[in-house]
Amino acid sequence: MRLRVLAAPVLALLLLSGCTSTVSQPGVLTAGLREPATLLPAEVRDQAGRLVTSALWTPLADYDPASGKLTPRAAESITSTDQVHWVVRLRPGGRFHDGTPVTAKSYVDTWQAISASHWATAALLADTLRAKEITAPDDTTIALTLERPFGQVPAVLSAPGLVPLPASVLTSHDWAGFARQPVGNGPFRLTAPWRPGQGGTLVRVADVPGKAHEVDLRVGDPSAQYDQVKAGELDLATEVPGDRHGAMHTDFPDRHAMWALPEATYLAFPVADKRFEDPTVRHGFALAVDRAKLAAGPLGSQVDPARGVLPPADSPGPAGDACRACVFDGAAAKALVSQSGFTGAATVRVAAGDQVWAKPMGEQVHGVLGVPVTIADADGPFALTVSLASPSPHELFAAIAKATGYADEGFADLLAAADGAGSPEELGRACRVVEAQLVRDLPAVPLWTAHGHAVWSERLHDVAATPFGGIGLAGVSVA
Template sequence: MRLPALLVAAVVALSALAGCSSDEPARPGVVTVGLQEPGTLLPADVDDQAGRFVTGALWTPLADYDPATGKLTPRAAAAITSTDRVTWTVTLRPGLKFHDGTPVTAQSYVDTWQAIAGENWEATPVLTKSLRAKQITAPDATTIRLVLDRPSSQVPAWLSAPGLVPMPASVLASHDWNGFARHPVGDGPFRLADDWAPGTGGTLVRVTPAEGKATEVDLRVGDPVEQYDAVRDGSLDLVTSVAGERHEAMHTDFADRHTTWPLPEAGYLVFPMADPRFADAAVRHAFALAVDRSALEAGPLAHQVDPAHALLPPADAPGERTGTCRPCSFDAAAAKSLLGQSAFTGPTTVYFDPGAGQWTRPLATGVATALGVAVTAAQRPNGRVTGPSTVDLNLASASPADLLSALASASGYSDAGFEQDLTAAESAATTAEAGQLYRVAENQLLRDLPVAPLWTGHGHAVWSPRLHDVTAAAFSGIDLAKLSV
């Protein structure tokens, strides 16, 4: 009599599976979204794609800034203006509110920025090293006034940084940052219904209903491969990342329902300028030409990046680069010849930070093969290193000034002409002029090559036929507020 019992169990199991299948009707206005676990939901400390995606739905930035055109699109701010590029005025839109019902005022921003400046968060350098305002005040509820220590054209880019969004007075008084990250209270188009559940996700509810738009978003943390298959099979509406093993299939499975966009992430090979073995620019160019970026992209980086074609990544670049980036090319013969003309002798080590070993080790092996010298890879020790290092940077703002300065600092590069170019770009009268001068500074770094560009990050998304108007931006990813259902 065991067979009928097994049959009954099988029928029950199949029935349960059917309840989770693609035949289950979608709830009107509800969108299901797959994502990876965010590192944090404290907006000023976010440095990953999933975190930017969720906080981008919970907050509205002061403005959106496009580094390619210099165009500023006001969001929470009605205007960001200056007559001398030293004193800047931010005028907020009236009636802004946090999800707890308290008003968003100019003082909310002033107090939040003071808190950020005092912490070691991802957005802290935007205030302390980039903006460097001598004074930030709130003359009235809708006006923020900033006085800088020098003229700067980059203020709109810095103030548009997603990490500089305001926090309510309750958390600014309690300093319970961990508690706030579990249930963040923003001022954006969606609010978080309950505490974020690590490993599971959370539910976003639209604050102001809009016809044809999602009223609720069910965020589900999970494996990207399984989530991709769930979208393909109809049991999930959208997945915000595509694993490398599904990258090629994406173009046929979702021919007109996939997109990619640049992320504010980039990888570099940083040379120790103080090391006599790398003092010769020919040595640095030889190492740059010995890196097969396409092999890294298709191999250990699993199609999550693009091979670099410039020093400045697309998410941070002031327009298209004119001319080619020779150090971005792979040319093993030229690399070996160039190194042979120098006094360089091996062996050497390429160092990496935790988490970057999976692509730095193949990089070192490829460079060794191309150059014909012994090159190994090792995790970066404490203290000074005696060889090149790989770094992957997450950009906190769309200003090229931040990245160019960071790259020079990372390598110990110092040049009066380069510093003059950065100063001239920052104080330029127009965004077009500033963009040209930042490209001049970029070209100098590519000539002297204290760092070699390797790759730039990009995001992927695929979605079901019931979704429309799927758009994405570098710093926020898929824009849930614009989704049509």
């Protein structure tokens, strides 16, 4: 390797910027990402966290909601004869990075810890899966008995937050220490504790010819990382911010990816709010929002305007244009609100991070309807962002109903019919019926769904992403 001496000012600049200029090493992939919020799988909700934990763990299966295809991973099979009693058969010989075996008990004990600790994925077990009993009859068998027939179990069990934890941390309960240096069962292991603000190094457990045997993860600013890939100083930038989005197709015409994220945002109306109890009013407000303009403007091209209630990452079967009220139509919006007799102003409650788009949206609605809109922490309509833990449609439908208090007669029956669907085709049809009712009543107006971006250098090939894992580091080929 040829060494060179850096002048002091240049060296100082590199140190301050948090990046290093290194000669590319065969088989070593350098990847930029934001600081993950956590590396504890059941608590992960951000893109950076998903990227790292998906490299450290192998889920029971991969599930494609569009086709209903189940691809076993750590599991050999996930089966049921009646959709109430389910059996998961594990592949024999699975091991954690510390050398201990991955058994059925590893999963059962982990899921109990998730529920007891009330981690983010706990709701998936309690509200979506709803198991009466989960046991490990032997080392390679997980047996589940549910409260009701539920055909979406494979989708739920593919959730990256339900991967197993080793006995060491399940005994010690040192969750913070574990999150600093996680021990998984996946294709890569973390060689040393994660360095906040800097990153970490992943090493492949079993070499695969042509694929990266080591990944150098570098924490930094997405704009700077984009420029580093363009300059040949970084192999992969796993996020493309709005200020680089316009140049992405020109700078990386055949070396970029976009993929749906498991996140959707709605304008929700509490059913107890009498001013908005008429669906005509809600439809008027829905039509008054120019989603495409907000997506390209304050939202920095990080979202797609909604086309239905279900986001693409969670939609069984081909996604259609199920939501007429999702298409901006100022004249129709004004006519509907006028017809309803709605008067006065509206107050919309949003989270702190939503202020960037909430005010422009309020200005849009005011301009179209003549209704003054105030963004404030008060009762009334509110922004609802649902971050999904799994590709189960039940999770999304139930989240909307719970947040708004929606319990229209017949909705529970339609949801139960979707839960009991026995095939991907039947599930798709049943979900379209549920979605049609939600579009009719609009307890929550679909606004947009999130998507991710990545760009990469000429050294990389076979770069692909999934909604719940982001870029699959294990599949990337490195020249």
